[in-house]
Amino acid sequence: MPSKVIMVSPWRHSFWLVLVSWLFGAMIGGGLAQASDDRSPIVTDVLTGLALGGFDPVAYQLSQAAREGSPRYEAKIAGAVWRFVNAGNRQIFETQRDIYFPRFGGHDPVAVTKGFIAAGDPLLFLLVDNRLYLFQSTENLAAFRADTRRLIARADHLWPRIVEQSRR
Numbered sequence: 001m002p003s004k005v006i007m008v009s010p011w012r013h014s015f016w017l018v019l020v021s022w023l024f025g026a027m028i029g030g031g032l033a034q035a036s037d038d039r040s041p042i043v044t045d046v047l048t049g050l051a052l053g054g055f056d057p058v059a060y061q062l063s064q065a066a067r068e069g070s071p072r073y074e075a076k077i078a079g080a081v082w083r084f085v086n087a088g089n090r091q092i093f094e095t096q097r098d099i100y101f102p103r104f105g106g107h108d109p110v111a112v113t114k115g116f117i118a119a120g121d122p123l124l125f126l127l128v129d130n131r132l133y134l135f136q137s138t139e140n141l142a143a144f145r146a147d148t149r150r151l152i153a154r155a156d157h158l159w160p161r162i163v164e165q166s167r168r
Helices: 015-028 087-095 109-113 138-146 148-167
Strands: 005-007 032-034 041-043 070-077 080-084 121-128 131-135
Touching: 070 087, 080 087, 109 131, 109 138, 109 148, 121 138, 121 148, 131 138, 138 148
Parallel strands: none
Antiparallel strands: 005 121, 032 041, 070 080, 121 131
């Protein structure tokens, strides 16, 4: 049986906003929190500490859409601030994080297959076998869709080395 793959609307942020954010983050050394369960770097906003740009990680699966979380339903988990659309989603994430946590900490798996990390956009995502993957660009999303299994296997193979290098 083929895995379920869901695509959502393209990235809405401008190239320049992303470039400036990346440069600013590189200058102040922020942008990565560490997951407590596997010590993987998590993509976070360097100014707010928000993971997934404030989108609810549980809603991707329950609603099959990117839904913005509320400051009312925040939780600090694994060194990042996560937002949820309601208290129920927050509780689900707190107790079943391994299911709803974005793969590769929210980094683009196609970039991982090339040996580096690149922040995924929370509006460019796929769910594959009930796991959330975020992408840096529509090109990477298309490449991933075209060869999903091979790219997942390659990213899984390279990820531990990339995590180790990110700690140095």
